Amino acid sequence: MNVESTALDEPARGQQIPKRHQTTYMQNRSIQQSGRRSQTSGARVFADDKGRLWNASHAVGTVDAAVVFTCISDSRQTARAIAVPVGFALVDAGDDLLRAWLQEAPRMGLLS
Secondary structure, X not given: XXXXXXXXXXXXXXXXXXXXXXXXXXXXXXXXXHXXXXXXXXXXXXXXXXXXXXXXXXXXOOOOEEEEEEEOOOOOOOOEEEEEOOOOOHHHOOHHHHHHHHHHOOEOOOOO
């Protein structure tokens, strides 16, 4: 059995990459979509009352913002989110405030 080695980012010998799969297309597509995505503006790690470590990320959209909480020490914990003012700066929030918001934040899940 004769098997040739080809890098995954190169076409097989004798094949042409369709224009729709070329790098410039993918770059342009990601640039077009980037305007629609929310951007994170910082993250913090803190401990809850039970000693679990949580990541708090500040996500800012076009008209609203949220702090998204994910547990990094216990993956069984469901992610949670709470709305915050757009001008909110996560670096200014103390651990006590983040713990209070974590308690108030509803669990994120699938919509049914």
